[in-house]
Amino acid sequence: MDRRTFVKATGVAGIAGLAGCSGGPSGGSDTETTEPSGDEADDGDDDGMETTAAETTESGPAANIGMVYATGGLGDGSFNDQAQQGVQDAEEDLNIAFNEAQPDEVAQFSTFQQQFAQSTDPNYDLVCCIGFLQADALSETAADYPDQNFMLVDAAVDPSNVANYVFKEHEGSYLAGLMASLLTTRDFSAGAGSTSGDSTSVGFVGGVESDLIRKFQAGFEAGVAAGNEDVDVSTNYTGSFNDPAAGREAATAMYNSGADIVYHASGNTGTGVFQAAQEEGKFAIGVDRDQSITKPSYADVILGSMVKRVDTAVYNSIEAVVNDNFQGGSAVQLGLEEEGVALVYGDSLGSEIPEDVADEVATARDEIIAGDISVPSTPQ
Template structure:
């Protein structure tokens, strides 16, 4: 087993069951057969046809703000759709919003279409929830998927034409915090970064502050504090998932204030975190995809990535729709126990980590799965 896959060895059966047996997302989070950034330059409101004109199943996908090419959340969703295209007879169209205010109109553009008529509309990201509430009500016969949210009506009930897919992000983030906490207490150098044994300071950069992104923060803080209660985690929410300059500024301030390692959950804003890490000669932890691959030019400072299997969520929904087993009004939640989230060591730096830290993180992962560690999902409970 390679060191980069030490955390993903367990739970393969669980993820395979979710993805089906017809070529869905691999349980190995190392995307060695993907090209990372999508390079898609289509604008919000534009429609891109990816499938054949005579496909039996039509799928529309509305991406999160930040768009394709973020090397993170949206690209992971696209990977799931592409894998579904390889497995099934599909026609797919995608829309990329520039602003949150565009979600409703883009969702409705798909829902109102009759040529083609969409069998499934996939909405990527929790910021689509409010718009989807109105769209789902307006189009009660249309099936929707939403990733990262469970929208409810005025009676606090799930919409009966929406299937929700969520994750236990705090579990994977706890592993990131454990690794970072252990490293910041040690003198470690690899690639373009280093830590100092006299440091007890880490950083977290979030995108839009919300209960979802706070799950990343809470898990990271809890994992670090479990190593040593004296470890402080600086936190900054930039308010955007597509502002690398803000990410760079936030992380630079943290590194200047003594942080050895900064973990981001900020989409394309996180690219700026990696830039700041290189400039400061420190380390960073990526999110959603293996960013040492999708942001290869920063691989010399990316220790690991907290991978979130949005690809599995998208693929599973499409597969269920194709097989007439799509369950609306339901929520599927993925965590460490089924490889829905996982910590993947960096392509360049993973092999340099001390064996003792690798072993401790692996042991911690199993303890979470076994229920021996209860990971908080709210920073106020850390």
């Protein structure tokens, strides 16, 4: 999908940007890392902030962008890295400059949001807030800085200077559940994993239990039931998006209890799920990015990934800044129809997926888009 032309939901007025921003590309895209400057460091706490700026002509970058990532940080091969891909693509295509902040805990979201909003060197044209856990802090920050424009991923807040992007994770998770159900009830071997054929259990590992992550669980459970109503789903919320040891422990318990396949929606915690799959000779399903590529050492057990185009949301919000068409207070919904979510098969194992399974998953995708299948967004 071309991230510059993805379809917005019906009734959405527009995508995030900033009125008053000027210009298109004015220079190259080579980057360098510097320390934060200006009011970003007013409180003396600039840990986790890095600046990446494109080489520009005297006119400067087309826009300055602040990125506040979710807890778990960069390098997760999943949610945060997908968001970073969006701003990096915008840097290359649109000649913007950006600064990154990696909070270690929820309490730091407000600090970083305010540092970007207060900064005068540079002035930030847009602050991208990645993850639903930022919503409470952003509701207050956006109200306190009404002239600063923000975008938020995975939640929606009221201030008119915030553009919100939410995804239909349950739709993509349904396809993951359907695939898991169809495979666990047959003898199937590929890469380093296998199913026993007589399994009646698959697993779901979540990070922080919340309405958002329960959408993943709900869709997965519905897809599993559609494939075979006799297959149960074991669920474990670890309470963290950055605890691979907890993910490994949770998944190992599921595999030892008879599950052949575990799907995770837990950020970097999911790395532990992949570790457990390899150790037990079973399978896993990744999330947010194609994790068979971002976590290549586990590609031999990753059947597929439920990808979520956070990069698209970030890119288009920045493009709107550059194009001078900001409209805050909007909520963009992205599902299967808008290509905001999808099930992609693993880079190593995808060719091994039986044709009848792939065909049934493809049919289900079409039926969801057509409205013939209604996927629940809360667990039943």
